[in-house]
Amino acid sequence: MKTKTIAIVTASILAGSSLLGYVGTTWAGKQQQPSAQTKQEVKIPNVLAQKPQQEKTYSNDAFRNIGEVKLSEQYVIKGEARVFEGNYNYVVKQGSKVITKGFNTASKGGPEWGTFSQTITVPVNKLNSMQPLTVELFEVDMESGKEVRKVVVDLNGKGSVKQNDSFRGVKVVSANVQVAIKGEAQVHEGTYNYAVKQGNKVIAQGFGTASMGAPEWGQVKHTISIPKNKVFGKEALTLELFEVDMESGKAVNKLVMPIAKEARAHKEVQKPKKDKVVKNDAFRNMSEVKLSEQYVIKGEGRLFEGNYNYVVKQGSKVIAKGFGTASKGGPEWGTFSQTITVPVSKTAKKQPLTVELFEVDMESGKQVNKVVVDLNGKGKVKQNDAFRGVKVASAKLQASVKGEARVFEGTYNYAVKQGKTTIAQGYGTASIGAPEWGKLNQTISMDKSKVFGKQPLTLELFEMDMESGKATNKLVLPIR
Known part of the structure; x- marks a missing residue:
């Protein structure tokens, strides 16, 4: 009796194991079999955008x-x-x-x-x-x-x-x-x-x-x-x-x-050459700093209707030209003050810069009564029947820059330096204060006598920290 019972139990256990094995295998098979899906391939046309011709x-x-x-x-x-x-x-x-x-x-x-x-x-x-x-x-x-x-x-x-x-x-x-x-x-x-x-x-x-x-x-x-x-x-x-x-x-x-x-x-x-643009958190889209020489020439002229012409030259090259009017016309002597601005990029370093003052003859169209002024102030200017007492009253360098600033109340500071020497300093105001970006257009005048040697100039733009009084967000630009 015991022998039969053991045999039946053993057979049942073996049968159960076989059934479990079958069920497990079948379930695993279902798990591993990927579900059937319809795949659609979407073709995207390769269209190259053509840039408009400039x-x-x-x-x-x-x-x-x-x-x-x-x-x-x-x-x-x-x-x-x-x-x-x-x-x-x-x-x-x-x-x-x-x-x-x-x-x-x-x-x-x-x-x-x-x-x-x-x-x-x-x-x-x-x-x-x-x-x-x-x-x-x-x-x-x-x-x-x-x-x-x-x-x-x-x-x-x-x-x-x-x-x-x-x-x-x-x-x-x-x-x-x-x-x-x-x-x-x-x-x-x-x-x-x-x-x-x-x-x-x-x-x-x-x-x-x-x-x-x-x-x-x-x-x-x-x-x-x-x-x-x-x-x-x-x-x-x-x-x-x-x-x-x-x-x-x-x-x-x-x-x-x-x-x-x-x-x-x-x-x-x-x-056309594109300006190099540099920026930081307070300044952006800053153009290259443009450097010019500005001269003021004063004197007296005895000229027809007070009109005179001028030509700025470096050697035989004409740098700039124009005309002006004295306070009185001939035969009286009238005073005049002529401001002349010359971009440094147009001049050569080794040649002197001169300005010629003259009248234009109404009949022949030729230049008459000419006087020549050395803009570096060397030598005296000869006088004639049309011009006298002519001299260079001032000679300055001008640095100009444009861009945008995002600064407190729109106020920024600047310093022009030659090496570690400060040539000029001051402050300016953008069109709008922070947090907006305001337009910046700054021209700085410096006496030429303050600039020595060949060491390059730089322009520093910065904010002043309200608590520490230190310069922050400094942007250093070369002056060419």
């Missing part, structure tokens, strides 16, 4: 930011029209391509014949040089909206224009090439000269005036018209901008630019 600019000492020269063709068409309420439409085409279109009004409406004059300007970069340019004049039918009573005009003036019930006597009365430029100029009294050339041949020339004269940069916006019959062949056109030297009458600071559908690089083009 317009090329041309620069030298007298002109800057001069954009590419824009070339257009301008036509004037005249004739008579007998159209409903005087209204007509036009389309300029090159082959089947529409270049431009518009509408206008004759002097009278139908059934009377009215006169019209239509000016059409077409940018050359829209044209294909191989196909003729035409303009279609027509009315639009009020019911159908279709073009009716059309006449076609060849803008090159070839062939006669057929007339119809709506248009007669239509012809091209003028055809010009237009050259347009924009930019800035730093020229005497704002006056600059230009010449349009085809090879060595001058096609057009003249002068223009910037919005301001030197030493300021004035805006230039000029359009030059040239009759098309003056332009021959395929030789490229160029535009020259320049000043005329007061003494020699020669062209100086000449800037030569190509006139084409696509302006190409030119050897006189200079890329």
Whole structure:
């Protein structure tokens, strides 16, 4: 009996173990089997953003930011029209391509014949040089909206224009090439000269005036018209901008630019240098410190209507020029005080700086009664019938900087140093106080006599801590 019982229990235990093993294996299998999911692959197109092309600019000492020269063709068409309420439409085409279109009004409406004059300007970069340019004049039918009573005009003036019930006597009365430029100029009294050339041949020339004269940069916006019959062949056109030297009458600071559908690089083009920007928690976007020399010249002049001219030179190089007026005109002696500012970046260290004072003869345009002043104060200035007692009354260095400051009540301090020696110090105020960022525009004047040797200058901008009285957030900038 005991033997049977033990056998049954043993069999039960073995069976249970087998069952547990099966269940465990099955559960583990379910755990390890990944769930079936539908995978979708999303393809993202690789689109590269294209940066807009920047317009090329041309620069030298007298002109800057001069954009590419824009070339257009301008036509004037005249004739008579007998159209409903005087209204007509036009389309300029090159082959089947529409270049431009518009509408206008004759002097009278139908059934009377009215006169019209239509000016059409077409940018050359829209044209294909191989196909003729035409303009279609027509009315639009009020019911159908279709073009009716059309006449076609060849803008090159070839062939006669057929007339119809709506248009007669239509012809091209003028055809010009237009050259347009924009930019800035730093020229005497704002006056600059230009010449349009085809090879060595001058096609057009003249002068223009910037919005301001030197030493300021004035805006230039000029359009030059040239009759098309003056332009021959395929030789490229160029535009020259320049000043005329007061003494020699020669062209100086000449800037030569190509006139084409696509302006190409030119050897006189200079890329503008970007200012290096430094910052800390209190100052940011600080430009490079600009250093200038400022002189005040005083004396007496006996001049026609009190007017005199001056030219600042270093050797034969003209650094700056301008004009001024004495307190009285000749034959009386009037006093004058002339302030002259010269950027150090325009001067050479080894040559003396001089200023020439003179009158301009009304008849010949030549310089007369000239006196020369050494701006370093060396030697006496000779006097003549027009100038006497001329001297350099003051000579200073000016350091100027622009940027932004985030300082308590907008107040910051500055110190100009040469090595460890403080040349000038003071404080300034930004346009807004902290926590906002305010605009900073600081010019500091220093006596030239305080600057010695070749050791470089630095400008320190900082805040003063209210508790300790120490300089904090100091920013050190080199002065070039």
